[in-house]
Amino acid sequence: MEPKSAVPLKKTGAGNAVRPQVAADSAAYVDSGKPAVISAERFSFFYGSKCGVNNVSMDIRTGSVTAIIGPSGCGKSTFLRSINRMNDLIPNTRTEGTLAVNGCDVYDKRTNLINLRQQVGMVFQKPNPFAKTIFENIVYGPRLQGVRSKRRLSEMVEKCLRDSAMWDEVKDDLHKSALALSGGQQQRLCIARTLATKPNVLLMDEPCSALDPIATARIEDLIAQLKGTYTIVIVTHNMQQAARVSDYTAFFCLGELIEYDRTDKLFTNPAKKATEDYITGRFG
Amino acid sequence: MAKYSAQIAGKSKKAAAGFTRPLLLTPSEDMLGFLSGHLGRAALFLITATSVVAVFLIFYFVIRESAPFFFNKSFPAAMARIKEFFTDSGWYPAATEPRYGGLALIVGSLYVTLGSLILAVPLGLFAAIFLSDIAPFNLRQICKPVIEILAAIPSVAYGFFAVMVFAPWLQKSLGFSTGTNALNASVILAIMALPTIISVSEDAMSAIGRETREASYALGATRAETMVKVVIPAAHSGILAAVILGMMRAMGETMVVWMASGNAGRIPSPWWDLSQSIRTMTATIAGDMGETPKNSEHYYALFTVGLTLLLFTFSLNLVSEYLLGKVMKTSRGGK
Numbered sequence: 001m002e003p004k005s006a007v008p009l010k011k012t013g014a015g016n017a018v019r020p021q022v023a024a025d026s027a028a029y030v031d032s033g034k035p036a037v038i039s040a041e042r043f044s045f046f047y048g049s050k051c052g053v054n055n056v057s058m059d060i061r062t063g064s065v066t067a068i069i070g071p072s073g074c075g076k077s078t079f080l081r082s083i084n085r086m087n088d089l090i091p092n093t094r095t096e097g098t099l100a101v102n103g104c105d106v107y108d109k110r111t112n113l114i115n116l117r118q119q120v121g122m123v124f125q126k127p128n129p130f131a132k133t134i135f136e137n138i139v140y141g142p143r144l145q146g147v148r149s150k151r152r153l154s155e156m157v158e159k160c161l162r163d164s165a166m167w168d169e170v171k172d173d174l175h176k177s178a179l180a181l182s183g184g185q186q187q188r189l190c191i192a193r194t195l196a197t198k199p200n201v202l203l204m205d206e207p208c209s210a211l212d213p214i215a216t217a218r219i220e221d222l223i224a225q226l227k228g229t230y231t232i233v234i235v236t237h238n239m240q241q242a243a244r245v246s247d248y249t250a251f252f253c254l255g256e257l258i259e260y261d262r263t264d265k266l267f268t269n270p271a272k273k274a275t276e277d278y279i280t281g282r283f284g
Numbered sequence: 285m286a287k288y289s290a291q292i293a294g295k296s297k298k299a300a301a302g303f304t305r306p307l308l309l310t311p312s313e314d315m316l317g318f319l320s321g322h323l324g325r326a327a328l329f330l331i332t333a334t335s336v337v338a339v340f341l342i343f344y345f346v347i348r349e350s351a352p353f354f355f356n357k358s359f360p361a362a363m364a365r366i367k368e369f370f371t372d373s374g375w376y377p378a379a380t381e382p383r384y385g386g387l388a389l390i391v392g393s394l395y396v397t398l399g400s401l402i403l404a405v406p407l408g409l410f411a412a413i414f415l416s417d418i419a420p421f422n423l424r425q426i427c428k429p430v431i432e433i434l435a436a437i438p439s440v441a442y443g444f445f446a447v448m449v450f451a452p453w454l455q456k457s458l459g460f461s462t463g464t465n466a467l468n469a470s471v472i473l474a475i476m477a478l479p480t481i482i483s484v485s486e487d488a489m490s491a492i493g494r495e496t497r498e499a500s501y502a503l504g505a506t507r508a509e510t511m512v513k514v515v516i517p518a519a520h521s522g523i524l525a526a527v528i529l530g531m532m533r534a535m536g537e538t539m540v541v542w543m544a545s546g547n548a549g550r551i552p553s554p555w556w557d558l559s560q561s562i563r564t565m566t567a568t569i570a571g572d573m574g575e576t577p578k579n580s581e582h583y584y585a586l587f588t589v590g591l592t593l594l595l596f597t598f599s600l601n602l603v604s605e606y607l608l609g610k611v612m613k614t615s616r617g618g619k
Contacts, residue, residue, distance in 0.1 A: 086498060091421060118504035128495035131518045140513070141503040190499070197503055 037062045037201060037231050038083055042097035045078050045087065052078040054255035055097070060248075065223060065232045067246035067263065069239055071278070075255040076235045077125075080203050082106075083233070084120040085113060101201070118145065121199035125206040127186035129178035129193070134170055137178045137189060141197035156196055164192035165222055184215025191222065195230075202226065204234040208241065220245050239279055243267050251275045343594070350591045353384075353584035369588060375549040375563075377572065377582040384585040388549045390592065392466075392562040396541055399470030399558065400477055400534045405527055407474070408481030412526075413511055415482070416489040417497075428483065435479040443543030446472045451544070460559040462546055467558035469545040473537055477530035484529055488522020489515055521610040528604040532597050535566075542567035565593045 036059035045053040053075040060066050068076040081087045082099055085106055098105045106116055118141065129137050138160050139153045147153060157174065161167040166188045170181070178189055187207060194202060204223075208216040223232060223245045236242050242249050243263060250260040251274075259266060259275045270276045311318040353369075354362045365384070372385025411431070415424050450472065451463025460467075492515050500510040516523065546561025549568070553560075569586050576582045 084502065086502060089494070089498065089501065114504045114506060117502055122498075122502040124495060124498060124502075126495055128493075128499040130496060130499065130514055140500070140505075144503065144505050144509060193499075193503065 035062055036060060037102060038233070039100045039103075040079075040097070041100070043079075043082070043099045044096040045075070045082055046094045046096075047090065048092050051255050053082065056252075056257045057097075058250060058257055058260050060231065060233060062231050063228050064247045065227050065234065065245055066248045066250065067242035068233065068235045068250045068252060069237070069242050069278075070252035070258075072237075074252040076250075076252045077205050078255075079252065080205055080233060080235050081122075083201070083203055084117050084122055085111070086117075086122060088113070114144075118197045119199050120201040120203060121194035121197055122203045122205065123187070123191050123194055123207045126210050127183055127190055129181070129186050129189050131177065131179055133175045134178050134181070134189060135174040138193050138196050141193065145197065160192040160196045163195050163226070164188045165218065165225070166192065182215070184211050184218060187211060187215065187219060188222065191219070195226075199230065201231045201233065204232065206235050206237060209237060216241070239267075251278060253278070346587055346591050346594055350584055350587035352579075353581070353588045369585075373549075373551050375568065377576075377585060382581065384581075384588075386565075386585075386589055386592065388551050389563055389565045389568050389589060391551050392545070392549070393535055393564040393566065393593070393596075395466055395552070395562055396469045396473055396545060396564060397531055397534045399466060400473035401527065401531055403471060403474035404477045404481055404530055404534075408478050408526070408530065409485060409523065411478070411482045412486040412489060412523075413516075415486045417507065417511060417515065428486070431479050431482050433479075434475065435483075439476065439537060439539040440543075442472050442476060443540045446540060446544035454559075458559070462559075462561055464544055464546040464561060465559050466545060466552065466562045469541045469562070469564075470558065472540050472544050473534040476537060476540065477533045480533050481526045481530040484526035485519070485523045488519040488526065491522065492518045521607040525604045525607040528600050528607070532600050532604070535600070536593070536597055538566040538570050542570055547571065565589045569593075 038060040040056050040058050043053060043056045044051060056075075056079060068080065070076045078087065082095065083101065083106065087093055095107050099107060101116065101120060104111070130140065132140075135157055138157045139147075142153060142156055147156070158167060158171075161170060166185060169185065170189075173180075178186065181189060187210070191202075191207070208219050211219065220241065223234065226232060227247075234242075234245065246263045248260065249263045249266045251258045251266065251270075251272075253274055259270060259272045261271070266275065267279060270279065306313075309317075354365050357365075369384055369386045370390075371387055372383060373388035373391070374383040374385040375388060376383045415427055419427065446468055447464065450468055453463070454460050454465070454468055455463040496514060496518065497510055500514045505513070541564045545564060545567060547563045547567055548561035549563040550560075552558075552562060569590055572582065572586055576586060
């Protein structure tokens with residue numbers, strides 16, 4: 001475990017190196033033609049002295065949907081929130097190894113958090129719209145980026161709401177409070193709001209756990225639509241969901257990456273016993 | 285229907301297989317439970333009602349004692365009294381031809397209240413922002429109780445400080461002719477209003493959850509942008525309530541203004557000259573009441589001052605209740 005500065009900022013283009021945690025025959029590295037947009041290299045995250053994420057190395061490919069599954073407290077949310085440094089808000093934390101986004105270590109001192117978070121957007125577990133109108137919620141990010149033109153903002157609102165498949169539901173209520181929406185609509189609004197900052201990567205931290213099955217299906221459809229345009233990393237407790245929406249699945253347990261593979265392979269023919277136990281419900 | 289339920293009751297008493305204690309009991313069978321339920325409720329209601337009744341009694345008493353000031357005479361004389369009280373600035377109750385002009389006192393009260401707010405609101409808000417969003421957790425745990433101690437210091441101690449330390453300093457270093465003046469009273473009142481403003485507005489800002497702040501940070505906002513564009517707008521009614529509570533504290537404060545304001549019953553001229561002595565409604569009541577014979581004209585006049593003060597604070601209180609109610613709603617996620 002080298003100190004952070006000893007690890008050079010590596011351009012991770014190929015991502016075909018064999019990772020210690022991943023089985024050598026892992027199919028994840030078969031279609032390594034696409035470059036990795038997020039690349040963890042022996043990345044560890046500590047809350048004080050407690051280890052949240054332990055020595056994780058994985059590459060997440062551009063344009064893919066990657067699901068992270070695992071039992072509660074296994075570090076999957078911590079890992080996800082490390083990618084755009086949302087964990088900075090928690091005092092007394094520390095990292096080791098590198099976590100690179102687009103080839104730059106996000107834990108470098110020079111990292112510009114504003115540019116990072118605008119390009120690596122996040123959707124949270126609980127819908128958290130601002131106590132403002134729907135319109136104001138969506139233009140919040142663009143306004144921060146300095147967009148002032150009323151016309152451009154309106155266009156953006158329409159585009160983001162169309163992209164998040166809720167334009168028809170709310171087009172007449174744009175100037176009503178976002179808090180008046182239902183939970184599922186609020187969550188799609190949060191996705192729309194995140195899309196408005198024009199991110200490349202969307203991090204989703206259990207986006208459906210507070211929603212009913214119908215709203216969940218909507219969000220999953222949305223993920224399928226957004227796939228390709230955005231790189232999506234989704235943390236979920238719902239293994240059917242992981243199987244339905246993702247191209248790749250990573251299984252975390254006790255802070256470690258146990259297995260990372262193509263979703264179809266991981267769910268039908270897992271390489272590790274622990275993975276098999278978890279997905280078949282024998283543990284966790 | 286009644287018959288049917290009686291049937292069920294009869295059945296369940298007889299056929300309670302396995303149930304060792306009866307499920308249905310009349311009040312006479314369960315006297316203790318009946319009494320403790322009803323008596324307990326009655327006792328708690330009485331205790332609550334006492335404090336509510338006390339408020340009404342205070343209003344009633346103050347109105348009753350101030351009414352003769354206006355209504356013991358003919359209608360034109362009463363109108364002249366009201367007009368004199370609200371437009372004349374001469375308060376000379378002991379003169380051979382007494383004058384009861386309350387304007388200078390009302391202005392004096394508003395003067396120190398607004399003066400203290402101008403100092404305390406920005407300071408309090410910045411402190412609240414620092415405590416809710418910037419200070420590390422440990423520092424906040426230390427700072428908040430210490431700030432709240434400010435509210436526990438007796439006001440006479442503040443007054444003592446104002447007269448013995450602050451007034452001579454003002455005279456010496458700023459060259460005022462008197463140290464006990466509107467500025468002195470405003471500054472001390474500001475210090476006294478600070479803990480209320482800090483603590484209530486900090487609570488309002490902390491009530492805006494971490495989720496909201498995270499949403500803003502995740503969209504690429506800086507801490508300042510998050511504060512100004514999300515947290516403060518969402519907490520605005522709580523912040524306003526904090527300001528109004530601080531205002532009530534300043535307006536109702538007696539001992540400090542009595543000691544620090546100089547007690548000169550006149551409107552400063554020019555109006556912005558803080559170095560002049562003023563007199564507030566509260567200090568007038570406290571100062572005059574001891575030497576006023578009961579049921580004299582002066583006595584009624586003082587109660588009129590008290591009634592005016594009561595109406596001021598009462599309306600401020602109503603506004604703050606309304607705003608705090610809105611805070612509760614928004615923090616619960618209503619519209």
